[in-house]
Amino acid sequence: MRYSLLSLVRNALSGHRHWRPAWRDAAPKPAYDVVIVGGGGHGLATAYYLARLHGIGRVAVLEKGWIGGGNTGRNTTIIRSNYFLPANAHFYEHALKLWEGLSRELNYNIMFSQRGVVNLFHSPAEREGWTRRYNMMRLNGTDAEVLTRERLAAMLPELSLDPGARYPVLGGVIQPRGGVARHDAVAWGYARAADRLGVDIIQNCEVTGFEIGNGRIAGVETTRGAIRAGRVGLCVAGHSGTLARLAGLRLPIETHLLQAVVTEPVKPFLSRVVSSGALRVYVSQTAKGEVLIGGPLDGYNSYSQRGAWPTVERILAGAAELYPRIRRLRLMRQWAGVMDMSMDGSPIISATPVGGLFLNGGWCYGGFKATPAAGWCMAHLLATGATHDLGRAFALDRFRTGHILTERGEGPQPHLH
Amino acid sequence: MLLLPCPFCGARAETEFVFGGDGSVAPPPEGENASDAAWTEALYFRDNPRGAHRELWFHRHGCRRWIAVERDTVSHAILRAELLVPSARKDGQA
Numbered sequence: 056m057r058y059s060l061l062s063l064v065r066n067a068l069s070g071h072r073h074w075r076p077a078w079r080d081a082a083p084k085p086a087y088d089v090v091i092v093g094g095g096g097h098g099l100a101t102a103y104y105l106a107r108l109h110g111i112g113r114v115a116v117l118e119k120g121w122i123g124g125g126n127t128g129r130n131t132t133i134i135r136s137n138y139f140l141p142a143n144a145h146f147y148e149h150a151l152k153l154w155e156g157l158s159r160e161l162n163y164n165i166m167f168s169q170r171g172v173v174n175l176f177h178s179p180a181e182r183e184g185w186t187r188r189y190n191m192m193r194l195n196g197t198d199a200e201v202l203t204r205e206r207l208a209a210m211l212p213e214l215s216l217d218p219g220a221r222y223p224v225l226g227g228v229i230q231p232r233g234g235v236a237r238h239d240a241v242a243w244g245y246a247r248a249a250d251r252l253g254v255d256i257i258q259n260c261e262v263t264g265f266e267i268g269n270g271r272i273a274g275v276e277t278t279r280g281a282i283r284a285g286r287v288g289l290c291v292a293g294h295s296g297t298l299a300r301l302a303g304l305r306l307p308i309e310t311h312l313l314q315a316v317v318t319e320p321v322k323p324f325l326s327r328v329v330s331s332g333a334l335r336v337y338v339s340q341t342a343k344g345e346v347l348i349g350g351p352l353d354g355y356n357s358y359s360q361r362g363a364w365p366t367v368e369r370i371l372a373g374a375a376e377l378y379p380r381i382r383r384l385r386l387m388r389q390w391a392g393v394m395d396m397s398m399d400g401s402p403i404i405s406a407t408p409v410g411g412l413f414l415n416g417g418w419c420y421g422g423f424k425a426t427p428a429a430g431w432c433m434a435h436l437l438a439t440g441a442t443h444d445l446g447r448a449f450a451l452d453r454f455r456t457g458h459i460l461t462e463r464g465e466g467p468q469p470h471l472h
Numbered sequence: 473m474l475l476l477p478c479p480f481c482g483a484r485a486e487t488e489f490v491f492g493g494d495g496s497v498a499p500p501p502e503g504e505n506a507s508d509a510a511w512t513e514a515l516y517f518r519d520n521p522r523g524a525h526r527e528l529w530f531h532r533h534g535c536r537r538w539i540a541v542e543r544d545t546v547s548h549a550i551l552r553a554e555l556l557v558p559s560a561r562k563d564g565q566a
Binding site for chain 1: 473474485486487491493494508509512515516517518519520522525527543545546547548
């Protein structure tokens, strides 16, 4: 059923009894052309573009739990393309352009809201850094503006610009086309669109091993039986290392925790996403009115999906400094996701030493905004065996050749990215 | 919140420490004569275990010594903690 105003009215008048499931609950077949491991946004987008752009319909997406139940449902939904290095800038800008047409393309409302992403600076050194980066974005053809304190005051009326603050705000930068989208809807929209093109979405199906012969992949073993496939794509960021180990591979990735919290809902007061590097916090207000607050990694390797309180305390202190009015709000939820932290802070979309096995991972804490472009490049790789131009810099090989892609230059220390 | 058992100071909160990364990796023993492949492995590739993980912590707000901790990356249980003693170099240099 195509969603439209007509379908909405018709179902409303018939008591909403005739809506059909948005995708089939498929059972695994013995063989597919392509098997994708991981039913998050990236895996589902990969399946959709494989079917839509490359005409490969015999595709299965295997998900150990339910689709969108991992990092797709845990991120803070921010979409932006404010990168400095040309390879990152062009890739994320392509993603942003796909986001702009995605609701229409998928016939599914992903609630993409281009409300603008603001980054504040608190020192002359930070101002120079951000201005350089945003000037570079303009050279790369991305929208970017530098904001004075006066413009910030007009744009964000509740923001504290107190000159007596510990880190007084000197100004900021904005990417006006950046924003947020409903993360669950992204998984559901891609799932529904892929399903309509014949992709099998198989939930509660965990991959427990790989069938490899003569250095080539021949299939996967799962909790629901063996499945043969000549091409397998891993889209399991957070758990890439665990899956890769089953295939005998070691990766330039560590797994770390990233937390977020939301407050109780309040009236709308914050129309943009606001981020501060000095305070190491970012704040936005969801469509439901909750204040959504995120920050840096907890800082040590972990697969626990549970964050610790010192980080919560730190990010809440930062958020309250930016927006003093939220001090009295109560927290409603706190959660953590596990991140694939790559050694240079940039993602990996790549062939691996095992023939026919491809990896999409190492997204650090930036995987959500990349979803459409990651699926786009991964589908190209799985369909043709060749790297898409946009993803050339993300090859696994770069750690051996020295072409590492590091935006901030901390060196191979994932807990500092 | 992790409670790290410092061999000098006793159990202290993680906020007193600085994380120093994976403690199971070391530069190749051949030093500058090691192959590119050996350096690539040491610099960039990690076991990233789901379970026991050997890692380094610096007790910044305590004894200011480095300790090696073995910690479970799923349950966060501390399995072992010991003072990190740099191994003496064979050529006698510090």
